[in-house]
Amino acid sequence: MAKIVTIVSILIFLGWMHLPQKIHAGGMEQIASAESIYGWEQTESHQIPWTQSVQMAEATQEPRLTLEGQDAGPAVEPIPDPLEPVNRIFFSFNDKLYFWVLKPVSTVYSKAVPENLRVSIGGFFDNLETPVRFVNCLLQGKFKGAGYEVFRFLVNSTAGFFGACDVASIKLGINPYREDMGQTLGTYGFYPGIYLCWPVFGPSSIRDTVGMGGDMFLDPLSFIYLPGNEWAAVRGWEFVNGSSLVLGEYEDLKEAALDPYVAVKDAYHQNRESRIRK
Amino acid sequence: MVSLLGSAWAGEPTDQVKETTDKILAIVTDPALKVPEKAGERQRLIRQAVDERFDWEEMSRRTLARYWAERTEAEKKAFIDVFGQLLERTYMDKVEGYSGEKVLYVGERVEGEYGAVAVKIVTQQTREISVIYRMKKKGGSWYVYDISIEGVSLINNYRTQFNSILSRSSFESLMERLREKVKQG
Numbered sequence: 353m354a355k356i357v358t359i360v361s362i363l364i365f366l367g368w369m370h371l372p373q374k375i376h377a378g379g380m381e382q383i384a385s386a387e388s389i390y391g392w393e394q395t396e397s398h399q400i401p402w403t404q405s406v407q408m409a410e411a412t413q414e415p416r417l418t419l420e421g422q423d424a425g426p427a428v429e430p431i432p433d434p435l436e437p438v439n440r441i442f443f444s445f446n447d448k449l450y451f452w453v454l455k456p457v458s459t460v461y462s463k464a465v466p467e468n469l470r471v472s473i474g475g476f477f478d479n480l481e482t483p484v485r486f487v488n489c490l491l492q493g494k495f496k497g498a499g500y501e502v503f504r505f506l507v508n509s510t511a512g513f514f515g516a517c518d519v520a521s522i523k524l525g526i527n528p529y530r531e532d533m534g535q536t537l538g539t540y541g542f543y544p545g546i547y548l549c550w551p552v553f554g555p556s557s558i559r560d561t562v563g564m565g566g567d568m569f570l571d572p573l574s575f576i577y578l579p580g581n582e583w584a585a586v587r588g589w590e591f592v593n594g595s596s597l598v599l600g601e602y603e604d605l606k607e608a609a610l611d612p613y614v615a616v617k618d619a620y621h622q623n624r625e626s627r628i629r630k
Numbered sequence: 631m632v633s634l635l636g637s638a639w640a641g642e643p644t645d646q647v648k649e650t651t652d653k654i655l656a657i658v659t660d661p662a663l664k665v666p667e668k669a670g671e672r673q674r675l676i677r678q679a680v681d682e683r684f685d686w687e688e689m690s691r692r693t694l695a696r697y698w699a700e701r702t703e704a705e706k707k708a709f710i711d712v713f714g715q716l717l718e719r720t721y722m723d724k725v726e727g728y729s730g731e732k733v734l735y736v737g738e739r740v741e742g743e744y745g746a747v748a749v750k751i752v753t754q755q756t757r758e759i760s761v762i763y764r765m766k767k768k769g770g771s772w773y774v775y776d777i778s779i780e781g782v783s784l785i786n787n788y789r790t791q792f793n794s795i796l797s798r799s800s801f802e803s804l805m806e807r808l809r810e811k812v813k814q815g
Contacts, residue, residue: 428786430790430793467755471755518756521756522756527758597755604720604723604724607720607723608716608719608720608723609791610788610791610792610795610804610807610808610811611791611794611795614790614791614794615787615790615791617790618782618786618787618790618791619782619787622781622782622783622786622787623780623781623782625781626778626780626781626782627781
């Protein structure tokens with residue numbers, strides 16, 4: 353146990369190390385240099401500052417913008433990747449795992465189980481995982497989101513047959529607040545640290561790996577007592593069911609990419625950062 | 631503070647994105663064009679509609695970023711051509727897979743010659759995908775120079791890939807890889 357605590361604190365410490373860099377990225381120098389389109393281009397790999405606010409505004413319905421197309425929102429810095437050689441090995445391992453195992457299994461599964469039922473099964477698992485979203489909403493001070501999550505859980509567990517039908521979203525327009533611990537840490541100012549590509553679990557960062565560990569303690573599925581094999585089977589079922597609904601998306605990404613490893617890394621990072629800003 | 635987003639008011643950029651989207655959806659859902667012998671015709675029509683709205687040059691400049699200035703005119707032209715083809719194909723593949731998703735226009739922002747149009751795509755499984763078109767005004771029209779899907783900017787994604795390639799090898803080898811990629815499809 354003590355060992356785990358030490359490892360976690362080292363990881364958190366590493367996450368903090370990059371904090372000043374993040375502040376710097378959103379600093380005034382960046383914004384000052386964005387005066388002309390040429391300036392934007394020359395600030396290599398930094399996103400145009402004001403465009404960030406569109407995403408933020410879209411989420412909150414409150415555009416935070418100033419005139420002249422400038423905004424104090426942070427620019428997305430590329431994620432440091434000192435472990436690239438190792439990450440690439442795991443990336444190609446996951447690639448094979450997908451094409452040789454997960455895709456064939458999910459394809460057979462998707463032929464055996466109709467789509468509606470698969471969506472319902474996904475909804476059931478999703479409903480069970482409400483505590484993860486609820487607690488993380490609270491930790492981020494998103495009280496409306498926390499309230500919505502409780503409301504969704506009550507409605508979907510009853511009228512929605514244990515989550516099989518997302519009544520709250522379909523009938524009442526109340527969508528889930530997809531918050532997790534990685535995002536919570538992000539809102540507290542933790543930088544992702546470095547990019548990690550885990551075998552089986554895929555793209556992550558130090559921050560999000562720590563977050564994933566935290567979320568496990570909030571996931572009721574982690575506490576349901578089942579013999580090891582059955583527990584793995586339930587998790588595996590959730591995983592296969594989830595993948596059966598997004599088959600083809602990885603292929604599309606790979607098809608469009610010049611370097612799929614870099615494309616996945618960057619897409620993961622951009623998506624996480626944009627979710628943290630919301 | 632200017633508050634345009636979330637209001638019912640839709641301006642020029644939204645109108646023009648909507649016009650192109652509607653045009654493409656009309657082609658994709660046209661039963662007369664779905665027959666195999668019309669596949670070429672259908673592709674040509676989609677390509678035409680996409681070309682009218684997308685600014686391949688602006689996209690190329692933004693993805694090559696600081697490497698753009700180091701290119702000769704001929705290199706720039708060749709790059710725009712091949713990168714445009716890759717983007718066009720990627721976009722067309724997405725459109726071809728259309729299966730009754732709803733497209734909602736949820737917001738717009740305009741600042742001078744720059745604009746952004748926020749769209750929500752709702753799938754049959756009621757999954758929501760948020761898309762943002764970034765646009766630039768040229769002449770009287772608005773042209774798309776970036777698309778963000780769920781917070782992932784296409785241009786940023788390619789820029790990260792190109793930077794990674796160019797930091798290890800030459801512009802020529804990048805061009806070679808691009809050409810190969812386009813040929814594959």
